[in-house]
Amino acid sequence: MKIGSAPQPAPAGKSPMNRAGWHLRANAAAVGWLVALVVVVLFHRNIPVSGWLMVHLLLLGAVANSILVWSWHFAQALLRGPTPDNRLMVARLVLLNLAVVTVVAGMVSGVWVLTLVGSIGVGLAVAWHAVVLGLRAVKALPSRFGPTVWYYVAACLLLPVGAGVGAALAAGPGGELHARLLLVHMSVNVLGFVGLSVLGTLMTLLPTMLRTRVADGAESVARHGAVPLLVGVLAIAGGAASGAMALSVMGLAVYMAGVVYICLPLARVVRTKAPVSFAPLSAVAALVWLLVALVWLLVLVLTAGSWQGLHRGIEVVAPVLAVGFAAQVLGGALTYLVPVVLGGGPALVKRRTAILDKAAVLRVVLVNAGLVVSLLPVPSIVRVGTTFLVLIGLAWFLPLLGVALFAKVPAAGVPAVGGGTAAAHDPAPRKRWGMAAAGLTAVVLVVVAGVLVDPTALKGVNQAAADTGVAATGQTTTVEMSMKNMRFHPDKVEVPAGNKLVINVVNEDDMVHDLVTEFGADSGRLYPGQKATVDVGVIGADVSGWCSLVGHRQQGMVFSIVAVGAPDTGIPGAGSSADSGMPGMDHGAGDGPAADFDFMKEPGAGFTPHSAVLPSAPEGTMHELTMKVTEAEREVAPGVTQKLWLFNGMAPGPTLRGKVGDKFKITLVNDGSLGHSIDFHAGALAPDQPMRTINPGESLSYSFTATRAGIWMYHCSTMPMSQHIANGMFGAVVIDPPNLAPVDKEYLLVQSEIYAGPQGGVADLAKIQAEKPDAVVFNGYANQYKYAPLPARAGERVRIWVLDAGPNRASSFHVIGGQFDTTWSEGRFLLDGSDASAGAQVLPLAPAQGGFVELSFPEAGNYPFVSHSMVDAERGAAGVFSVSK
8 A cells, every 4th residue: 555645535524625725724733833943943043942832843843743644644544434523633632732831831931830830732633533533443344454543552651751751850850860851761762762663654655765566575564663662762761761871772772673673674665766855854864863863872871870971962862853853754754745645636746745845955065064063072162053954955845835735736838946847856866966965065165264264273283292393193182071069070181191181071060161171272252051062172280270261260169171191391280271361261251451440530521420319119019121131332431331231231230110019020031241130128039030140142030029128239149249249240129118208309320330441451450359449429320419510409309329239348428518317227117307406427338238318408509418438529429419499
């Protein structure tokens, strides 16, 4: 029996035209998930949990939809007996897609309950499908390849287990348990649900794609092949769940034997008629990648030594299974099946097939050669380039599908696409070889271009070896290194002098890092979970290395490479070099001249001060705000610029205001180039999740209820925290005390310090740690209210809220010529105005403390305000109230 060689019978009560409409609607979700996948791949740096999304939009979205749709289609073709109604099938697809959307929403938002609910929905939809197919198979009359339907039943019964394990993984278990659950998740979902479905289908679909007969013995293989596959999956998952690695090894071997058993008759078919069009080429390539991934995974399990060690390997193999196996077999199957099920007559089927087969060999070569190169220890820019070629090869299907859907039968005498003959999807050997050469050339050009622009790739010999005259031994020392808790592990590497050093580094931290050495080797930025292979070169002397992101090196993220047996040449070792500063190696540090502060200099024309007016509290009890982290070079004193990290483009950040009992929902979006976080002192809650560091392109939701009055600081709490605060990442939340009396004017002044690096650079961490600020300022700019005084009228009641954001200096707020009759600090009145003879001259505040003062100016004039730590007043913590009559 040849499945798909001719249009299949329409579902009960359906005409062929209605059947085409049914398949268009049924497959629309899978195509939609593929489009979403392409968007995420292109813009993944700006999308939360993009790594998870890329795998799951493909497997959970596109592939799961396709398995349900096409297993239903093939069951109708393979089983004899009455055909069930499609309406309940539609219900299952709707449930599945709503559940997948819920899972995605839960992962992106970090709301685990959504992930759990969505996972339950996925399991219910697919289990329902398994039951329906099973009942259909039991009632059907015997048929030659009817047992294939039991592959689908077994596969769909496995997915609910995998969905449940996925929800458990989303809850965030750590250590060995996470690694074991990940293996369970991958084996049950990918090897079980996807693997059984694909292998069961290809036994009959691949010969149909090749337009040849099924190999002898295939019927027996179809009847028995599911057993080793299912046993293998259960053993792998059972071993991982129980911690018995030997059982998982046995399960992998059994599963691999099952794959080989099924592939033997397929290999005979391919040997009889070699694939030349896109559908069978992709299917065969997918099977090869499945076998490669299984061998790779088996080696990892045998050599990992621990579940944690295996975890790292699984993360490498998973994309191979997703891209090399699942994505290719999906593209190949849809390329063949869509024209067949849409029908419209032989001419239209032929034309659509020709359209979808355009540039078949080129696309297959781009995907597979690009994937091979991306898995090799190549420079990161080469890996990015070849990965992009893989994306082009896979995504090419989508525009071709759009063209094919609107194709029409050409008028008489008008040639169809590709000539309208079989040659349209069976090109001549010369054309096939030309497309293959073009694909390989594209991959080679990307590799060459990447090597030319990557200085690490150009270094055949490390400079340390060249300077010391140490002869290269021709041997390579390979080291496994991880980044975690702002440290390299190990932080000392011993290498025999003359050996080449290669470091396989993985970022196991929750923020972005990189690895650089003093002689130019560079991993590039690594996001959490990402890996890189760094070719340090031949080691001839001690070499130092560090993370070059701002502040990370100063926080102790350094390592040393010790050249064992190298002569003492006086070249600085790792310790001295690591402490030498290495100017320019901190990302964003700037390389201009040192900042020059002149506190008598006026701002330039067009200067706009930071508004000190405190706005009224907004209506309602629920306040929502999106706060974006950005980076910009700003003037912080006349003629002095710094690269600041900002909340919503401001330093200080936007001021929030409310009443006791109000609720705040903040969405933090990191559009910067480093990891950042936010800590609101105005809320009391466990900091683990809402105050965690998020990486560039990620976001988080932070909700709190204001239960106590005060002027509360908020700030970035990412380490080094002092540098993030000093570089502009702070602001105020004003929660009014109950029954606070109205006043004529309210101002807000936030005191902070400036520790200037080079012009255009970020705050100097060494100055911060030495507590030697260049300037102390109100609202982010030195002396700005001297040149743009704050207005008031004589006799008006003025309330001045003051917050000391630090990070280090205390404040002693004082208005020259004024006396405070009301002072309120840290939740209580020090003076409440009830005693007309009582007054205060300063509001003293330690870093992160806040309060307010009230006064009335007795007469018109200019009233300076300062921090009465006079050295601070003289270096920028000063302004003026301009009081009129």
